[in-house]
Amino acid sequence: MTAVSSRRQLNYIAAQAADARVNLEIETEGMTLNIGPQHPATHGTLRIVAKLDGEQVIAADPVMGYMHRGYEKLSEVRTYPQVTTLINRIDWLGSFANEVPFILAAEQLMEVEAPPRSQWIRTVLFEMSRIANIVLFLGDMAVQVGAVTPVFFAFRDREHILNQIEAATGGRFHPNFDRIGGLKDDLPKGWIVETKQVMKKMRSFCNEIEELVMGNEIFQARTRGIGVVPADIGLSYGLSGANIRGSGVDWDVRRDGTTGAGGLVHNELDWRVWTHPDGDSFSRFWVRLQEVRESTRMVDQLLDGLPSGPIMAKVPRIIKVPAGEAYVETENPLGVMGYYVVSKGGLAPFRVKIRSASFNNMSITPWLLTGVYVPDIITILGSLYFILGDIDR
Amino acid sequence: MSTTQVFAELAYWQQTGIRVGAALAAVLLVAGALVYMHLFKAVSFMQSRLGPMEAGPYGSLQLLAEVGKHIQKEDIFPAKADRFVFGAAPFVVLASTFLLVVVVPAGPDAWFIDHHNSDLGIYLGLAVSSVSVLGILMAGWGSSNKYSLLGGLRATGQLIAYELPLILAVVGVVIQAGTMNMADIVYAQANGEIFGLGIVGNPYILTQGVAFIIFLIAMQAELAQAPFDMPVAESELVTGYMTEYSGMRFLLFFIGEFATAGVFAAVASVLFLGGWYIPGIDPGADVMNLLGPLVMLVKIVGLTFLVFWTRFTMPRFREDQLQRLAWKFLIPIALANIVVTGILKVAF
Amino acid sequence: MALIPGLIKGLGVTGSTMMRTIFPGGVKKPIPSPVKGAETVQYPHEKEAPPTRARGVIALHEENCTACMLCARECPDWCIYIEGHKEKAPPRRAGGKPRQRNILDRFDIDYALCMFCGICVEVCPFEALFWSPEYEFSEPRIADLLHDMSRLSEWMETVPDFEDYEAGSQQKKLKVPPT
Numbered sequence: 034m035t036a037v038s039s040r041r042q043l044n045y046i047a048a049q050a051a052d053a054r055v056n057l058e059i060e061t062e063g064m065t066l067n068i069g070p071q072h073p074a075t076h077g078t079l080r081i082v083a084k085l086d087g088e089q090v091i092a093a094d095p096v097m098g099y100m101h102r103g104y105e106k107l108s109e110v111r112t113y114p115q116v117t118t119l120i121n122r123i124d125w126l127g128s129f130a131n132e133v134p135f136i137l138a139a140e141q142l143m144e145v146e147a148p149p150r151s152q153w154i155r156t157v158l159f160e161m162s163r164i165a166n167i168v169l170f171l172g173d174m175a176v177q178v179g180a181v182t183p184v185f186f187a188f189r190d191r192e193h194i195l196n197q198i199e200a201a202t203g204g205r206f207h208p209n210f211d212r213i214g215g216l217k218d219d220l221p222k223g224w225i226v227e228t229k230q231v232m233k234k235m236r237s238f239c240n241e242i243e244e245l246v247m248g249n250e251i252f253q254a255r256t257r258g259i260g261v262v263p264a265d266i267g268l269s270y271g272l273s274g275a276n277i278r279g280s281g282v283d284w285d286v287r288r289d290g291t292t293g294a295g296g297l298v299h300n301e302l303d304w305r306v307w308t309h310p311d312g313d314s315f316s317r318f319w320v321r322l323q324e325v326r327e328s329t330r331m332v333d334q335l336l337d338g339l340p341s342g343p344i345m346a347k348v349p350r351i352i353k354v355p356a357g358e359a360y361v362e363t364e365n366p367l368g369v370m371g372y373y374v375v376s377k378g379g380l381a382p383f384r385v386k387i388r389s390a391s392f393n394n395m396s397i398t399p400w401l402l403t404g405v406y407v408p409d410i411i412t413i414l415g416s417l418y419f420i421l422g423d424i425d426r
Numbered sequence: 427m428s429t430t431q432v433f434a435e436l437a438y439w440q441q442t443g444i445r446v447g448a449a450l451a452a453v454l455l456v457a458g459a460l461v462y463m464h465l466f467k468a469v470s471f472m473q474s475r476l477g478p479m480e481a482g483p484y485g486s487l488q489l490l491a492e493v494g495k496h497i498q499k500e501d502i503f504p505a506k507a508d509r510f511v512f513g514a515a516p517f518v519v520l521a522s523t524f525l526l527v528v529v530v531p532a533g534p535d536a537w538f539i540d541h542h543n544s545d546l547g548i549y550l551g552l553a554v555s556s557v558s559v560l561g562i563l564m565a566g567w568g569s570s571n572k573y574s575l576l577g578g579l580r581a582t583g584q585l586i587a588y589e590l591p592l593i594l595a596v597v598g599v600v601i602q603a604g605t606m607n608m609a610d611i612v613y614a615q616a617n618g619e620i621f622g623l624g625i626v627g628n629p630y631i632l633t634q635g636v637a638f639i640i641f642l643i644a645m646q647a648e649l650a651q652a653p654f655d656m657p658v659a660e661s662e663l664v665t666g667y668m669t670e671y672s673g674m675r676f677l678l679f680f681i682g683e684f685a686t687a688g689v690f691a692a693v694a695s696v697l698f699l700g701g702w703y704i705p706g707i708d709p710g711a712d713v714m715n716l717l718g719p720l721v722m723l724v725k726i727v728g729l730t731f732l733v734f735w736t737r738f739t740m741p742r743f744r745e746d747q748l749q750r751l752a753w754k755f756l757i758p759i760a761l762a763n764i765v766v767t768g769i770l771k772v773a774f
Numbered sequence: 775m776a777l778i779p780g781l782i783k784g785l786g787v788t789g790s791t792m793m794r795t796i797f798p799g800g801v802k803k804p805i806p807s808p809v810k811g812a813e814t815v816q817y818p819h820e821k822e823a824p825p826t827r828a829r830g831v832i833a834l835h836e837e838n839c840t841a842c843m844l845c846a847r848e849c850p851d852w853c854i855y856i857e858g859h860k861e862k863a864p865p866r867r868a869g870g871k872p873r874q875r876n877i878l879d880r881f882d883i884d885y886a887l888c889m890f891c892g893i894c895v896e897v898c899p900f901e902a903l904f905w906s907p908e909y910e911f912s913e914p915r916i917a918d919l920l921h922d923m924s925r926l927s928e929w930m931e932t933v934p935d936f937e938d939y940e941a942g943s944q945q946k947k948l949k950v951p952p953t
Contacts, residue, residue, distance in 0.1 A: 066572050073661050088576065088745065115850040118891035150942070177661050179652050179742030182788055185473035189813050200825035203905065209891045217896065219943040221827065245739070245787040248780030251653050252741045341942030407576065408744045411662040471795040472788040474813040739788045740781065 048404075063091060068410065070099045076173075077421030079395075083402070083410065090410060093402035095395055100425040108385040113139055113213060113352045116382065120372075121207040123389060124423040127166030127366040129158045129198065132211040135385075137296040138361040138374040139213045142354045147296060151215040151344040156297045157228075157335045158198065158210065159363075160328040164235055165194045166366035167275075167321050167328075170418050171239075174318055175246045177415030178255045183246050190238040193231040200224060213352055215345035225336045232329040239326050247322065256315035260401055260413035263312060270400070271393035274368025275320045276417060280312035286364040297363065302334050314416035321418070353380060367391050367423055391423035452719075453527050456692075456726060457685035458489050463727065464734040465684070472738060496680075499673035504570055507670065512568030516671070516678035518561030523685045525554035530692045531609045533702050533718030534709065547608040548600065551693060552593050555648070558686065559585045562657070565679075566667035577666020580745055581650060581657030587752040588647035588654070591640050594760035598637040598767045599630050599697045612701035616709040629700040636763045638698045640756050642732065645690045647748065649683065651737040656745050687730050695725035826934045828907035829890045831921075832883055833929035835951050838902035840876045845894035845903060853887035854894060855880060883926060885911070886919040904950060906932040 069080035078099035084091040104123065108116045120135055121128040133155065140147065147155070172187025195205045201220055202208035210217050246252050262272065264280040277284060285306040287299040307323035309316035356378040362371030368390025375384040394417050401417075402410055436444070466488060470477030478485030503509055529551035559582055566578010600606055603614040618628025631638045647654035658666045668679050695701060702718030703709040743751065797804050798811035815822050824830060841858025857880040862872040895903045906929045913919050921929075936948050 064572060073664060111850055112848070114893060115848070115891075118850050118889055118893065121891075175741060179655060179659065179661065180738075180740055181652070182469075182473050182738050185475065186791075189474050192813075196825070199828055201827070203825075203827040203829040203892065204890065207890070209893075217892075218827075219945040220940040221825075222938040222940055224940055241787055244780070245784045246741070249741060249784050250780050251743055251747075253780075254747055255741060255744060339940075339942060341944070343944045406744065406746075408656065408659070408662055468792060471792040471808060471812070474791055474795050474811075476808055476812045476814055476816065479816055735785060735788065739784045 066407070070096075076419065079419070079421055079424065081398070081402075081410070081414075083407075085407065088407045090402050090405055090407070093399055093410070095398045097392070097395065097424050100421050102422075102426060104426045105385050105387055108382055110381060112380045113354060113382065116385070117211060118207070118209050120387070121209055122422060123387065123426055124166070124365065124367055124370075124391070124420045125206060126169055126420055127162035128206055129162040129202070129208045129210060130166075130363070130365045131370065132209070133159055133296065134361045134363045134365075134370055135372045135374070136211045136213055137363070138359040138372045139352075139354055140296065141359040141361060142357050142374065142376055143213060143348070143352075145214045145346050145348055147215045147346055148343050149298075149340045150219075150342040151346075152296060152298050153335055153339050154201075154216055154220060154344065155211065156299065157332055157339075158201065158208065159297060160331050160335070161194055161198055161228075162208075163366040164325055164328050164332075165191050165198065166420075167325050168194070168235070168238065170321055171242045171246070171318070171325070174415045174418075175242075175252070177411050178252060180246060180249075180252070183242060186238065186241060186245070190234055193234055197224070197228050197231050200227070212345065212348075214348035215343070219344050225339070229333060229336060232332055235329045236326060239322055239329075242322060247318065253315060255408075255412055256313065256318060256416065257311070258313050259405070259409050260314045260416060261312050262397065262401065266400070267312070267397065270397040272368070272397060273390050273393065274364065274366075275317055275324060276368060276394050278306065278308045279317035279320045281308050281310040283308050286362055286369050290362065290364070298335070299331070301338075302331050304331050304334075314412050317416045317418070351380070353378065354382070362388065365390055367418065367420060368394055387426055389423045389426060391419035391421075392426075395419055395424055449524065449527055452530075452532070452692075453524060453685045453689065454681070456688040456723065457681050459723075460684045460688050460727070460730050460734075461489050462486060464730060468731060469734060469738045472735075493677060496673055496677040501673045501675060502670070504670050506570040508568040508570065510568075511564045512670070513675070515561045515565035515568060515667075516675045516682065518564060519558045519682045520561075520678050520685070522554055522556075522558035522561065523682055523689055525557065526551055526686075527689045527692070529608055530689065530696060530722075531612065531701065532692075532722045533715040534609070534711070545605065545607045547606045548596055548611070548693075548697070549606050551608075552589075552596065555690075556585070556589055558682075562667050565671070569667065569670040571670050573663045574667045574669045577657045577659070577663045577669070580663075581667060583745070584647060584650070584654060584657060584748060587749055588644045588756075591752060591756035591760050592644035592648060594757060594764060595634075595637040595641040595644065596697060598634050598760075598763045601764065601767045601771055602630060602634060608696050608701075612696060612703055613709060615700040616703040629698065629703075631698040634698065634763070634767070636759060637767075638694075640760050640763070641694055641698065642729075643756060644752075645694060646733060646736060647752070649687050649690065649733065651687070651733055653736070653740040653742050654748055655737070655742050656748065659742060687733055688726055691726040691729035691733070692722060694729055695722060699725050699729075701725075824907040824909065826907065826937050827905070828909075829892055829905050830907040830909040831885070831905075831911055831929050831932075832888075832895060832926065833904045833906045833933050834881055834923065834926035835902045835904065835930055836878065836881075836923065836927050838900045838951065839878050839881065840900055840902075841878045841881075842876075842899070844897050844899065848893050848897045850891060850893065851887050851889055853884040855882040855884070878923065881923045881926060882920050884920045886916050901948075901951070904930070904933045906930075907934065908932045 064085045066083045066085050067080060068083055070078040080096040080099065081093055082096060083093045104119050107119055111119065116135065117132045120131045123131045168187050168191045172184035175183035198208060199205045201224055202210035262276070262280050264282050267277045267280045268282065283306055287297070288306055304327050307320050307327065309320050354376040356376055358373065358375040360371055360373040362369050370390050371388035373386035374382050377383040401413055405413065466477045466485060478488035481487040481491045503512060529547055562581045562585070563578050566574045566581065599611065603611045605611060605614065615629050650657050658668065668676060671679060702714055702721045704721050707714065795811040796806045796808050798807060799805055841856055843856055846852070846854040846856050858876050858878050861875050861877050863875040865872050892905065895905055908929060933950050935950055938947065939945050
């Protein structure tokens with residue numbers, strides 16, 4: 034591995050050796066602590082088997098699959114419109130964003146392009162689901178380090194976003210709004226004005242979180258320097274999204290993506306990718322907070338420049354996707370999410386491989402949790418930010 | 427006929443009975459009031475919600491409903507628990523609270539131990555307040571649960587570490603008042619002068635401000651409230667030493683938490699805010715026996731509001747960080763405070 | 775280190791939120807009324823109106839249904855049960871051939887299975903299914919969540935008119951048939 038990690042590991046080995054000498058004298062033995070599958074910090078049913086020496090972690094092993102729902106397999110026996118209702122439920126906090134890469138892959142196979150208006154509305158909802166998702170992270174991260182109130186603020190202000198998503202799509206959590214060739218429906222009257230007000234509220238929420246959580250010295254003491262992911266290690270473990278941008282890697286599929294740029298219009302907006310050089314838990318929090326702000330500005334721009342026109346391209350009523358394969362990835366709230374769709378020309382996809390962000394983000398935990406203390410496990414898990422549905426699918 | 431005379435005519439056992447009843451009321455009613463006002467209402471308002479609204483007007487009977495619920499629940503002992511230790515732990519914690527409340531006077535004659543005849547006062551209080559560590563360690567060990575064990579050990583380390591700044595902060599007050607008698611400390615504050623002005627007396631928050639802040643921080647840690655709630659840490663240790671408790675025993679821990687908050691606030695208000703004294707009324711007057719407890723209640727509510735405001739705003743320290751805070755910052759500052767207080771006491 | 779420590783600022787945020795909740799009128803009207811100031815809704819006593827498009831419950835316009843089974847086939851978890859039979863209707867003109875008509879015998883939706891995806895409403899070619907934002911239809915028994923034809927038709931009264939579209943839209947506004 035690299036210099037940073039090997040130095041860290043050498044330090045760790047030295048510490049272990051010192052401990053071992055002590056252990057010979059006073060005969061201590063390790064303890065295995067099961068964090069999860071039912072534990073408040075695991076957002077569901079993730080299980081982490083941590084071997085402890087006192088409160089220090091010697092080895093940590095995530096056990097996944099307690100919530101496996103088999104969406105890849107289920108997708109093989111569902112028609113294309115039916116699949117979107119399933120994949121809504123992968124990352125349930127930003128569910129519209131799950132639909133987009135799949136629909137884009139199907140559109141690529143069918144060689145259909147959605148009309149511009151639907152692309153813009155799609156991008157609006159894509160960014161709004163990002164806000165809805167990350168806002169909850171901002172509150173939840175504070176709960177992981179012990180502050181109770183921010184999560185209530187997060188729930189309070191996320192409600193406005195969800196109301197707007199519901200007013201447009203009909204579903205608060207599972208919009209099922211994206212269609213091959215466009216969208217299900219157009220926006221209702223008055224939606225744009227209301228959404229702009231909501232964006233203002235979200236910005237004030239960000240300011241509140243900045244004062245309440247990020248500026249707090251205790252929060253900084255708990256997160257700075259904890260769970261440092263060097264950029265190369267992060268990349269080699271397949272980290273994506275804010276987790277890798279928090280390590281200083283300037284990579285965002287919204288801007289740099291080659292596949293799937295056709296369905297979203299981020300390239301026509303004025304925005305920037307935020308990165309933070311530190312790579313610790315705090316920098317991941319910081320990057321996400323800036324991303325929410327950036328997203329609210331993006332939504333404002335999108336709503337200002339919304340083109341008029343139809344929202345549905347001409348697609349047959351019964352969707353048959355021609356044989357072929359396509360891989361499309363987008364920058365979802367949790368990181369890069371991709372769908373590899375193989376079609377043999379039938380009503381249902383022949384095979385769908387879902388590359389979900391949380392699964393790859395979790396894979397770094399054994400490396401990252403080695404040598405930290407029990408309270409830091411929670412901080413690191415919180416800052417890596419996974420949704421269990423996104424891990425287990 | 428004054429209240430003192432009426433009271434003096436009662437037999438000793440009658441007086442004792444009244445005092446025991448008053449102690450129960452002072453602990454439990456205050457704890458209930460704090461739960462309702464702070465945990466149910468003030469915190470809800472901080473989070474833009476209303477809190478319980480259904481049981482009674484504005485949810486005021488919610489606590490009774492909760493008590494009823496907990497009493498009905500099964501009292502579960504884990505299979506491998508040390509049954510006696512596990513069962514006794516909540517009582518030990520609550521006993522420490524009840525022992526602590528006896529040193530607090532709430533009026534010239536509204537006391538639980540006769541402070542005319544003894545100078546124990548704050549000395550006894552600080553001694554018995556450490557008993558709760560035992561109860562928490564018992565709970566953590568007896569549960570035979572890894573989370574509880576970690577929580578119990580963390581709590582022990584933390585409570586012992588913060589006992590010291592707590593005591594050292596009190597020493598400053600004791601030096602300035604020249605007595606350990608709680609009632610005399612109140613009189614010293616009421617009759618004191620600050621720069622020749624005696625209008626408000628001399629509540630020691632003015633001259634012992636540093637000690638007051640240290641006392642508040644140490645009190646927060648002794649109560650294991652955020653930012654010092656590493657022992658209960660619900661997001662990682664799943665409420666630590668309380669994990670395995672259910673029903674009545676959990677309720678005892680719950681009440682103990684708030685009762686201890688109330689009693690510590692009472693001690694703090696006696697030491698730093700002038701106890702039952704309010705400017706303008708002679709603290710030795712008869713009427714203070716009735717008015718005094720109310721004045722104390724107001725001060726307790728104010729101080730505990732600070733405690734719970736902090737608790738629901740701040741994230742928690744890590745175990746090593748809070749130890750560092752205690753040993754490297756609070757204790758040296760408290761020692762310096764004692765030295766300065768001593769020098770000034772001799773100089774003036 | 776900032777001028778004001780973050781700890782104090784954080785206390786300020788929660789403190790000001792508390793004051794805003796207790797005194798929604800602000801400094802001008804300092805009357806405590808937390809019921810107005812809180813962002814929450816006391817559910818059984820007051821209710822939030824869901825948006826018009828909210829997918830609450832599916833209503834059936836019985837006359838339009840021809841028992842074509844499209845919805846039942848497209849449903850991702852197959853929670854719609856339809857039975858129908860064909861009947862001879864009297865000819866439109868005198869002397870003509872008798873027409874065939876589809877009569878709906880059974881139309882059940884099992885809301886215990888339903889995922890509320892809305893595919894059935896979308897695929898219906900005869901505009902027989904509509905979304906209603908009504909959401910209070912929970913039942914103590916799971917079997918009672920199976921809504922039959924008459925229950926589904928009752929929901930028709932709660933179906934709101936479709937909303938107008940935002941400027942620049944080329945969608946045609948649909949109409950809800952009168953019940």
